[in-house]
Amino acid sequence: MSKQPPPRSPTQTTKGKKVAKTPLHVPPGFVLATATDGARYAAPDFMISTAELAIEAEQMKQTLRAGQAAGGPFPHNYGPAVSMGDAPRILCPPDPGLTERELLVLHAEVLGLQNQLGISYKDAAHQLYLAEAKAAFVAAEAITSIRTMSSELDGGLQHILRQGHQEKAFRPTSTLIQVGEISDGLRSTWGPQTFQSNRVFPEQHQSWPEVGLRAASACFEMKLAEA
Incomplete structure (x- = not known):
């Protein structure tokens, strides 16, 4: 998800008429984020940074696990x-x-x-x-x-x-x-x-x-x- 500033008041055309959209009010401490499906959500700022950090950490874990042996009886155990x-x-x-x-x-x-x-x-x-x-x-x-x-x-x-x-x-x-x-x-x-x-x-x-x-x-x- 990426941070985006609050949008301005765009206009849309309906049968040749320009109608101003209602501006989206974003409370203080919140930001607009675009999800992977293209939808836009208002989320707390700290959640965005936390999610980005978690994704980066998970990607690093997957990189480190590339050469490991078959897993043991527990999900977190990768030894014989x-x-x-x-x-x-x-x-x-x-x-x-x-x-x-x-x-x-x-x-x-x-x-x-x-x-x-x-x-x-x-x-x-x-x-x-x-x-x-x-x-x-x-x-x-x-x-x-x-x-x-x-x-x-x-x-x-x-x-x-x-x-x-x-x-x-x-x-x-x-x-x-x-x-x-x-x-x-x-x-x-x-x-x-x-x-x-x-x-x-x-x-x-x-x-x-x-x-x-x-x-x-x-x-x-x-x-x-x-x-």
Whole structure:
């Protein structure tokens, strides 16, 4: 869209007679813009500049993406992905990427494992990668179990309510409390229901599977770097 000043009062000919058009009043802070279809619109000045900047940025993105590989499972991810069985996909490089502190922690763990076992950096990163992936898969299975348990409890409750038996004794809130108690019990084993890691970067407040998968992905990337 291009900026245009307010038009003057043109005239048009109707059967040999010149009739002055009514001038278009443009409020202060607005400009006339011509769209791609040729229509003219009055739009705020800041919207025109913002739209032009967005178009320019999008064109630059398309130029930078010209030589990229096939996309991964996410629209914003353009790197390769490593998939292990039916578990969540482990992306390499991790998406989103780890912070510098998280990478330093992983690097320290790899070095510690390397010194302890007397193996190469590549093998140590591979061992840590397998450990993080296994922990993430176990957490994902626990989440699936909780969801299945909650679904079965809700389904049984709805069946009882439909049959009209013990309607006052069984309330939806009581089932939710039971599910919450079950979740509390699992927290002592697997962490909270969001599975925030108590060992890997707890201050990030991220879900256990997400942190585990990203850590595993970073270890896998370290292994590839040493290959």
